[in-house]
Amino acid sequence: GEDVEQSLFLSVREGDSSVINCTYTDSSSTYLYWYKQEPGAGLQLLTYIFSNMDMKQDQRLTVLLNKKDKHLSLRIADTQTGDSAIYFCAESYGSGNTGKLIFGQGTTLQVKP
Amino acid sequence: GAVVSQHPSRVICKSGTSVKIECRSLDFQATTMFWYRQFPKQSLMLMATSNEGSKATYEQGVEKDKFLINHASLTLSTLTVTSAHPEDSSFYICSAPGAGEGSPLHFGNGTRLTVT
Numbered sequence: 001g002e003d004v005e006q007s008l009f010l011s012v013r014e015g016d017s018s019v020i021n022c023t024y025t026d027s028s029s030t031y032l033y034w035y036k037q038e039p040g041a042g043l044q045l046l047t048y049i050f051s052n053m054d055m056k057q058d059q060r061l062t063v064l065l066n067k068k069d070k071h072l073s074l075r076i077a078d079t080q081t082g083d084s085a086i087y088f089c090a091e092s093y094g095s096g097n098t099g100k101l102i103f104g105q106g107t108t109l110q111v112k113p
Numbered sequence: 114g115a116v117v118s119q120h121p122s123r124v125i126c127k128s129g130t131s132v133k134i135e136c137r138s139l140d141f142q143a144t145t146m147f148w149y150r151q152f153p154k155q156s157l158m159l160m161a162t163s164n165e166g167s168k169a170t171y172e173q174g175v176e177k178d179k180f181l182i183n184h185a186s187l188t189l190s191t192l193t194v195t196s197a198h199p200e201d202s203s204f205y206i207c208s209a210p211g212a213g214e215g216s217p218l219h220f221g222n223g224t225r226l227t228v229t
């Protein structure tokens with residue numbers, strides 16, 4: 001079945017760039033998403049990318065998509081302590097936009113001052 | 114932007130009682146809402162799709178009679194955990210898709226349920 005994999009933990013120093021990686025299996029996914037979750041809170045949408053795009057940049061965030069390898073990454077430039085959170089990669093169920101998502105396990109980002 | 118409000122944020126109940134969780138879309142209409150469950154330090158698992166005007170669609174392995182879903186209006190879906198047991202303790206999060214193709218899911222802030 002469909003699966004989304006992420007590394008579980010990443011530690012960086014404040015000011016450095018963070019790169020969080022994700023692989024997925026459903027090649028028909030139309031949209032791929034990055035969500036942020038702070039402790040005890042819900043999910044905050046960070047950004048999303050349409051499957052026919054290779055890259056999307058939004059201020060400090062850069063999303064790279066390699067559809068051939070089914071690899072998605074999120075780069076956070078100039079990482080701040082407030083960026084410490086769990087980051088979830090998610091793919092949409094199949095083609096189109098059903099609104100149903102499959103989530104990865106989440107990557108805990110630790111930012112050291 | 115689109116906002117989804119979920120209530121309550123935390124609830125503690127005794128085994129055998131029922132708990133209702135509300136999910137509201139505040140500035141848009143949602144004919145469909147999604148209920149997810151998150152275990153500690155784990156990912157989110159889709160439980161069911163709530164459909165306005167029709168029955169909810171449950172994912173495999175989710176007990177329909179335990180997790181009752183009612184989509185009462187275009188802005189409100191409720192999840193009722195019936196006859197709760199300690200193993201039902203979890204973080205429940207609702208979501209709704211925004212308008213337009215590709216519009217991402219907008220999530221509520223979640224409900225931490227603890228069953229004692």
